[in-house]
Amino acid sequence: MATPRLEPRLEAVPEASDLWAQLRRAAEQASRDEPDLASQMNAVILSHGNLGAALSFQIARKLGDAELGAMTVREVCLAAFEVDPGIVAAAEADLQAVEERDPAIRSLLQPFLYFKGFQALQGWRVAHWLWLEGRETLALHFQSRISELFQVDIHPGAQVGSGLFLDHGTGIVIGETAVVGDEVSMLHAVTLGGTGAGRGDRHPKIGKGVLLGAGAKVLGNIVVGDYAKVASGSVVLKPVPAGCTVAGVPARLVNCPTDATPARTMDHTLADIVYDFVI
Known part of the structure:
Protein backbone atom coordinates (compact mmCIF):
# COMPACT_ATOMS: atom_id res chain seq x y z
CA MET A 1 0.00 0.00 0.00
CA VAL A 152 20.97 0.39 17.94
CA ASP A 153 19.04 -2.65 16.71
CA ILE A 154 15.45 -2.85 17.96
CA HIS A 155 13.12 -5.17 16.10
CA PRO A 156 9.97 -3.31 15.00
CA GLY A 157 7.84 -6.06 16.52
CA ALA A 158 9.15 -5.47 20.04
CA GLN A 159 6.96 -3.65 22.55
CA VAL A 160 8.61 -0.66 24.20
CA GLY A 161 7.09 1.79 26.68
CA SER A 162 7.66 5.52 27.10
CA GLY A 163 9.96 7.57 29.28
CA LEU A 164 12.97 5.47 28.21
CA PHE A 165 16.58 6.54 28.46
CA LEU A 166 19.03 4.74 26.15
CA ASP A 167 22.33 6.15 27.38
CA HIS A 168 24.98 6.23 24.62
CA GLY A 169 22.94 3.67 22.69
CA THR A 170 25.81 1.91 20.91
CA GLY A 171 25.35 -1.85 20.73
CA ILE A 172 21.83 -2.09 22.19
CA VAL A 173 19.92 -5.08 20.75
CA ILE A 174 16.23 -5.78 21.51
CA GLY A 175 14.58 -8.84 19.99
CA GLU A 176 11.24 -9.25 18.27
CA THR A 177 9.17 -10.55 21.20
CA ALA A 178 10.84 -8.47 23.91
CA VAL A 179 8.71 -6.19 26.07
CA VAL A 180 10.19 -3.13 27.79
CA GLY A 181 8.11 -1.24 30.33
CA ASP A 182 7.85 2.48 30.96
CA GLU A 183 10.62 4.52 32.58
CA VAL A 184 13.39 1.99 31.88
CA SER A 185 17.02 3.11 31.62
CA MET A 186 19.63 1.07 29.75
CA LEU A 187 23.21 1.73 28.82
CA HIS A 188 25.27 0.74 25.80
CA ALA A 189 25.71 -2.89 24.73
CA VAL A 190 22.59 -4.15 26.50
CA THR A 191 21.08 -7.23 24.81
CA LEU A 192 17.51 -8.46 25.28
CA GLY A 193 17.86 -11.65 23.31
CA GLY A 194 16.84 -15.26 22.92
CA THR A 195 18.62 -18.45 23.94
CA GLY A 196 18.42 -20.42 20.71
CA ALA A 197 16.83 -20.77 17.29
CA GLY A 198 13.34 -21.52 18.55
CA ARG A 199 10.49 -19.37 17.32
CA GLY A 200 7.57 -17.95 19.28
CA ASP A 201 7.73 -15.83 22.43
CA ARG A 202 11.43 -16.04 23.18
CA HIS A 203 12.68 -12.70 24.50
CA PRO A 204 12.75 -11.01 27.92
CA LYS A 205 10.00 -8.98 29.56
CA ILE A 206 11.46 -5.95 31.34
CA GLY A 207 9.29 -4.30 33.98
CA LYS A 208 8.70 -0.66 34.76
CA GLY A 209 11.56 1.46 36.05
CA VAL A 210 14.28 -1.18 35.54
CA LEU A 211 17.95 -0.16 35.27
CA LEU A 212 20.06 -2.25 32.86
CA GLY A 213 23.77 -1.56 33.20
CA ALA A 214 26.29 -1.37 30.37
CA GLY A 215 26.83 -4.71 28.67
CA ALA A 216 24.04 -6.51 30.53
CA LYS A 217 22.63 -9.53 28.69
CA VAL A 218 19.11 -10.71 29.51
CA LEU A 219 18.33 -13.86 27.55
CA GLY A 220 15.20 -15.90 27.06
CA ASN A 221 11.50 -15.46 27.81
CA ILE A 222 12.04 -14.37 31.41
CA VAL A 223 10.70 -11.50 33.50
CA VAL A 224 12.80 -8.81 35.12
CA GLY A 225 10.44 -7.35 37.69
CA ASP A 226 9.54 -3.72 38.18
CA TYR A 227 12.28 -1.46 39.57
CA ALA A 228 14.91 -4.19 39.45
CA LYS A 229 18.56 -3.45 38.71
CA VAL A 230 20.89 -5.52 36.49
CA ALA A 231 24.55 -4.72 37.03
CA SER A 232 26.90 -3.96 34.17
CA GLY A 233 28.27 -7.02 32.38
CA SER A 234 25.79 -9.44 33.93
CA VAL A 235 24.23 -12.39 32.12
CA VAL A 236 20.66 -13.00 33.29
CA LEU A 237 19.13 -16.36 32.41
CA LYS A 238 16.41 -16.66 35.07
CA PRO A 239 13.65 -14.32 36.32
CA VAL A 240 14.61 -11.39 38.53
CA PRO A 241 12.21 -10.51 41.38
CA ALA A 242 10.78 -7.01 41.44
CA GLY A 243 12.89 -4.50 43.33
CA CYS A 244 16.00 -6.70 43.41
CA THR A 245 19.56 -6.22 42.20
CA VAL A 246 21.43 -8.94 40.30
CA ALA A 247 25.04 -9.10 39.19
CA GLY A 248 27.54 -11.52 37.72
CA VAL A 249 27.88 -14.32 35.17
CA PRO A 250 25.51 -16.01 35.65
CA ALA A 251 23.61 -13.32 37.54
CA ARG A 252 23.15 -13.70 41.29
CA LEU A 253 20.93 -11.81 43.69
CA VAL A 254 22.82 -9.03 45.42
CA ASN A 255 20.13 -7.17 47.30
CA CYS A 256 16.36 -7.09 47.82
CA PRO A 257 14.88 -4.57 47.93
CA THR A 258 17.09 -2.28 45.95
CA ASP A 259 16.85 1.45 45.32
CA ALA A 260 13.14 2.21 44.85
CA THR A 261 13.63 3.93 41.48
CA PRO A 262 16.93 2.71 39.99
CA ALA A 263 16.18 3.83 36.43
CA ARG A 264 15.69 7.40 37.66
CA THR A 265 18.64 7.60 40.03
CA MET A 266 20.97 5.79 37.59
CA ASP A 267 22.76 4.34 40.63
CA HIS A 268 25.01 1.52 39.38
CA THR A 269 26.66 0.75 42.73
CA LEU A 270 26.13 -2.61 44.44
CA ALA A 271 25.63 -3.70 48.02
CA ASP A 272 28.62 -5.29 49.77
CA ILE A 273 26.88 -8.58 50.53
CA VAL A 274 26.34 -11.10 47.71
CA TYR A 275 23.97 -13.97 48.37
CA ASP A 276 25.52 -17.33 47.54
CA PHE A 277 22.96 -18.67 45.12
CA VAL A 278 22.21 -18.31 41.44
CA ILE A 279 18.79 -17.04 40.44
Whole structure:
Protein backbone atom coordinates (compact mmCIF):
# COMPACT_ATOMS: atom_id res chain seq x y z
CA MET A 1 0.00 0.00 0.00
CA ALA A 2 1.42 3.38 -0.97
CA THR A 3 2.18 5.87 1.77
CA PRO A 4 -0.52 8.57 1.80
CA ARG A 5 0.80 12.02 0.98
CA LEU A 6 -0.40 14.20 3.83
CA GLU A 7 -0.30 17.95 4.08
CA PRO A 8 1.93 18.68 7.09
CA ARG A 9 -0.92 19.75 9.33
CA LEU A 10 1.33 19.34 12.37
CA GLU A 11 3.12 22.49 11.20
CA ALA A 12 0.06 24.68 11.43
CA VAL A 13 -0.90 24.32 15.09
CA PRO A 14 1.51 25.68 17.72
CA GLU A 15 2.09 23.40 20.70
CA ALA A 16 2.15 24.64 24.29
CA SER A 17 4.43 21.92 25.63
CA ASP A 18 6.98 23.14 28.17
CA LEU A 19 9.56 20.81 26.66
CA TRP A 20 8.93 22.19 23.19
CA ALA A 21 9.34 25.73 24.53
CA GLN A 22 12.60 24.71 26.22
CA LEU A 23 13.85 23.11 23.02
CA ARG A 24 13.08 26.25 21.00
CA ARG A 25 14.83 28.48 23.51
CA ALA A 26 17.89 26.23 23.41
CA ALA A 27 17.92 26.36 19.60
CA GLU A 28 17.60 30.15 19.62
CA GLN A 29 20.51 30.41 22.06
CA ALA A 30 22.61 28.01 19.98
CA SER A 31 21.93 30.11 16.88
CA ARG A 32 23.29 33.15 18.67
CA ASP A 33 26.28 31.35 20.17
CA GLU A 34 27.22 29.43 17.01
CA PRO A 35 26.10 31.33 13.91
CA ASP A 36 27.51 28.55 11.71
CA LEU A 37 24.76 26.29 13.10
CA ALA A 38 21.95 28.82 12.78
CA SER A 39 20.63 27.32 9.54
CA GLN A 40 20.53 23.86 11.12
CA MET A 41 18.66 25.18 14.17
CA ASN A 42 16.15 26.88 11.91
CA ALA A 43 15.62 23.90 9.60
CA VAL A 44 15.30 21.27 12.33
CA ILE A 45 13.56 23.19 15.13
CA LEU A 46 12.77 26.88 14.78
CA SER A 47 10.83 26.67 11.52
CA HIS A 48 8.34 24.18 13.00
CA GLY A 49 5.21 24.74 15.06
CA ASN A 50 5.46 21.85 17.48
CA LEU A 51 7.51 18.88 18.59
CA GLY A 52 5.86 16.41 16.20
CA ALA A 53 6.67 18.52 13.16
CA ALA A 54 10.29 18.98 14.23
CA LEU A 55 10.63 15.32 15.11
CA SER A 56 9.36 14.18 11.71
CA PHE A 57 11.94 16.44 10.05
CA GLN A 58 14.76 15.16 12.27
CA ILE A 59 13.91 11.50 11.69
CA ALA A 60 13.64 12.10 7.94
CA ARG A 61 16.97 13.89 7.61
CA LYS A 62 18.67 11.06 9.47
CA LEU A 63 16.99 8.01 7.93
CA GLY A 64 16.48 9.21 4.37
CA ASP A 65 18.81 7.68 1.79
CA ALA A 66 19.05 6.96 -1.92
CA GLU A 67 16.49 4.14 -1.69
CA LEU A 68 13.97 5.98 0.50
CA GLY A 69 14.27 9.74 0.28
CA ALA A 70 13.95 12.09 3.23
CA MET A 71 10.66 13.54 1.94
CA THR A 72 9.09 10.09 1.82
CA VAL A 73 10.38 9.23 5.29
CA ARG A 74 8.86 12.44 6.62
CA GLU A 75 5.51 11.64 5.03
CA VAL A 76 5.58 8.24 6.73
CA CYS A 77 6.32 9.92 10.07
CA LEU A 78 3.53 12.45 9.63
CA ALA A 79 1.10 9.65 8.76
CA ALA A 80 2.14 7.75 11.89
CA PHE A 81 1.78 10.81 14.13
CA GLU A 82 -1.60 11.64 12.60
CA VAL A 83 -2.99 8.16 13.25
CA ASP A 84 -1.30 7.67 16.63
CA PRO A 85 -0.52 10.91 18.52
CA GLY A 86 0.79 8.71 21.33
CA ILE A 87 4.04 8.38 19.35
CA VAL A 88 4.83 12.06 19.87
CA ALA A 89 3.69 11.88 23.50
CA ALA A 90 6.12 8.99 24.03
CA ALA A 91 8.92 10.98 22.40
CA GLU A 92 8.22 13.86 24.78
CA ALA A 93 8.40 11.46 27.73
CA ASP A 94 11.70 10.08 26.38
CA LEU A 95 13.08 13.60 26.08
CA GLN A 96 12.00 14.33 29.66
CA ALA A 97 13.73 11.13 30.80
CA VAL A 98 17.03 12.22 29.24
CA GLU A 99 16.73 15.63 30.86
CA GLU A 100 16.12 14.09 34.29
CA ARG A 101 18.67 11.26 34.19
CA ASP A 102 21.67 12.40 32.15
CA PRO A 103 23.90 14.79 34.12
CA ALA A 104 25.99 15.43 31.00
CA ILE A 105 23.38 17.35 29.01
CA ARG A 106 23.34 21.14 28.93
CA SER A 107 19.94 21.48 27.24
CA LEU A 108 17.30 19.45 25.40
CA LEU A 109 19.06 20.39 22.17
CA GLN A 110 21.73 17.74 22.73
CA PRO A 111 19.51 14.64 22.84
CA PHE A 112 17.17 15.91 20.14
CA LEU A 113 19.94 16.67 17.65
CA TYR A 114 22.87 14.49 18.64
CA PHE A 115 22.16 11.61 21.04
CA LYS A 116 22.01 8.26 19.24
CA GLY A 117 19.87 6.55 21.86
CA PHE A 118 17.09 9.13 21.70
CA GLN A 119 17.13 9.39 17.91
CA ALA A 120 17.19 5.63 17.38
CA LEU A 121 14.25 5.20 19.73
CA GLN A 122 12.14 7.77 17.89
CA GLY A 123 12.87 6.17 14.53
CA TRP A 124 11.95 2.80 16.05
CA ARG A 125 8.60 4.17 17.23
CA VAL A 126 7.64 4.91 13.62
CA ALA A 127 8.94 1.48 12.53
CA HIS A 128 6.79 -0.17 15.22
CA TRP A 129 3.73 1.69 13.96
CA LEU A 130 4.45 0.41 10.46
CA TRP A 131 4.82 -3.13 11.82
CA LEU A 132 1.42 -2.93 13.53
CA GLU A 133 -0.10 -1.62 10.29
CA GLY A 134 1.12 -4.76 8.50
CA ARG A 135 3.78 -2.87 6.52
CA GLU A 136 6.55 -5.18 7.62
CA THR A 137 8.99 -4.61 4.75
CA LEU A 138 9.08 -0.84 5.29
CA ALA A 139 9.31 -1.37 9.05
CA LEU A 140 12.33 -3.61 8.55
CA HIS A 141 13.87 -1.02 6.22
CA PHE A 142 13.59 1.53 9.04
CA GLN A 143 15.15 -0.98 11.46
CA SER A 144 18.06 -1.57 9.10
CA ARG A 145 18.72 2.15 8.64
CA ILE A 146 18.53 2.80 12.38
CA SER A 147 20.99 -0.03 13.03
CA GLU A 148 23.40 1.23 10.37
CA LEU A 149 23.30 4.84 11.59
CA PHE A 150 23.06 4.52 15.34
CA GLN A 151 24.26 0.97 16.13
CA VAL A 152 20.97 0.39 17.94
CA ASP A 153 19.04 -2.65 16.71
CA ILE A 154 15.45 -2.85 17.96
CA HIS A 155 13.12 -5.17 16.10
CA PRO A 156 9.97 -3.31 15.00
CA GLY A 157 7.84 -6.06 16.52
CA ALA A 158 9.15 -5.47 20.04
CA GLN A 159 6.96 -3.65 22.55
CA VAL A 160 8.61 -0.66 24.20
CA GLY A 161 7.09 1.79 26.68
CA SER A 162 7.66 5.52 27.10
CA GLY A 163 9.96 7.57 29.28
CA LEU A 164 12.97 5.47 28.21
CA PHE A 165 16.58 6.54 28.46
CA LEU A 166 19.03 4.74 26.15
CA ASP A 167 22.33 6.15 27.38
CA HIS A 168 24.98 6.23 24.62
CA GLY A 169 22.94 3.67 22.69
CA THR A 170 25.81 1.91 20.91
CA GLY A 171 25.35 -1.85 20.73
CA ILE A 172 21.83 -2.09 22.19
CA VAL A 173 19.92 -5.08 20.75
CA ILE A 174 16.23 -5.78 21.51
CA GLY A 175 14.58 -8.84 19.99
CA GLU A 176 11.24 -9.25 18.27
CA THR A 177 9.17 -10.55 21.20
CA ALA A 178 10.84 -8.47 23.91
CA VAL A 179 8.71 -6.19 26.07
CA VAL A 180 10.19 -3.13 27.79
CA GLY A 181 8.11 -1.24 30.33
CA ASP A 182 7.85 2.48 30.96
CA GLU A 183 10.62 4.52 32.58
CA VAL A 184 13.39 1.99 31.88
CA SER A 185 17.02 3.11 31.62
CA MET A 186 19.63 1.07 29.75
CA LEU A 187 23.21 1.73 28.82
CA HIS A 188 25.27 0.74 25.80
CA ALA A 189 25.71 -2.89 24.73
CA VAL A 190 22.59 -4.15 26.50
CA THR A 191 21.08 -7.23 24.81
CA LEU A 192 17.51 -8.46 25.28
CA GLY A 193 17.86 -11.65 23.31
CA GLY A 194 16.84 -15.26 22.92
CA THR A 195 18.62 -18.45 23.94
CA GLY A 196 18.42 -20.42 20.71
CA ALA A 197 16.83 -20.77 17.29
CA GLY A 198 13.34 -21.52 18.55
CA ARG A 199 10.49 -19.37 17.32
CA GLY A 200 7.57 -17.95 19.28
CA ASP A 201 7.73 -15.83 22.43
CA ARG A 202 11.43 -16.04 23.18
CA HIS A 203 12.68 -12.70 24.50
CA PRO A 204 12.75 -11.01 27.92
CA LYS A 205 10.00 -8.98 29.56
CA ILE A 206 11.46 -5.95 31.34
CA GLY A 207 9.29 -4.30 33.98
CA LYS A 208 8.70 -0.66 34.76
CA GLY A 209 11.56 1.46 36.05
CA VAL A 210 14.28 -1.18 35.54
CA LEU A 211 17.95 -0.16 35.27
CA LEU A 212 20.06 -2.25 32.86
CA GLY A 213 23.77 -1.56 33.20
CA ALA A 214 26.29 -1.37 30.37
CA GLY A 215 26.83 -4.71 28.67
CA ALA A 216 24.04 -6.51 30.53
CA LYS A 217 22.63 -9.53 28.69
CA VAL A 218 19.11 -10.71 29.51
CA LEU A 219 18.33 -13.86 27.55
CA GLY A 220 15.20 -15.90 27.06
CA ASN A 221 11.50 -15.46 27.81
CA ILE A 222 12.04 -14.37 31.41
CA VAL A 223 10.70 -11.50 33.50
CA VAL A 224 12.80 -8.81 35.12
CA GLY A 225 10.44 -7.35 37.69
CA ASP A 226 9.54 -3.72 38.18
CA TYR A 227 12.28 -1.46 39.57
CA ALA A 228 14.91 -4.19 39.45
CA LYS A 229 18.56 -3.45 38.71
CA VAL A 230 20.89 -5.52 36.49
CA ALA A 231 24.55 -4.72 37.03
CA SER A 232 26.90 -3.96 34.17
CA GLY A 233 28.27 -7.02 32.38
CA SER A 234 25.79 -9.44 33.93
CA VAL A 235 24.23 -12.39 32.12
CA VAL A 236 20.66 -13.00 33.29
CA LEU A 237 19.13 -16.36 32.41
CA LYS A 238 16.41 -16.66 35.07
CA PRO A 239 13.65 -14.32 36.32
CA VAL A 240 14.61 -11.39 38.53
CA PRO A 241 12.21 -10.51 41.38
CA ALA A 242 10.78 -7.01 41.44
CA GLY A 243 12.89 -4.50 43.33
CA CYS A 244 16.00 -6.70 43.41
CA THR A 245 19.56 -6.22 42.20
CA VAL A 246 21.43 -8.94 40.30
CA ALA A 247 25.04 -9.10 39.19
CA GLY A 248 27.54 -11.52 37.72
CA VAL A 249 27.88 -14.32 35.17
CA PRO A 250 25.51 -16.01 35.65
CA ALA A 251 23.61 -13.32 37.54
CA ARG A 252 23.15 -13.70 41.29
CA LEU A 253 20.93 -11.81 43.69
CA VAL A 254 22.82 -9.03 45.42
CA ASN A 255 20.13 -7.17 47.30
CA CYS A 256 16.36 -7.09 47.82
CA PRO A 257 14.88 -4.57 47.93
CA THR A 258 17.09 -2.28 45.95
CA ASP A 259 16.85 1.45 45.32
CA ALA A 260 13.14 2.21 44.85
CA THR A 261 13.63 3.93 41.48
CA PRO A 262 16.93 2.71 39.99
CA ALA A 263 16.18 3.83 36.43
CA ARG A 264 15.69 7.40 37.66
CA THR A 265 18.64 7.60 40.03
CA MET A 266 20.97 5.79 37.59
CA ASP A 267 22.76 4.34 40.63
CA HIS A 268 25.01 1.52 39.38
CA THR A 269 26.66 0.75 42.73
CA LEU A 270 26.13 -2.61 44.44
CA ALA A 271 25.63 -3.70 48.02
CA ASP A 272 28.62 -5.29 49.77
CA ILE A 273 26.88 -8.58 50.53
CA VAL A 274 26.34 -11.10 47.71
CA TYR A 275 23.97 -13.97 48.37
CA ASP A 276 25.52 -17.33 47.54
CA PHE A 277 22.96 -18.67 45.12
CA VAL A 278 22.21 -18.31 41.44
CA ILE A 279 18.79 -17.04 40.44
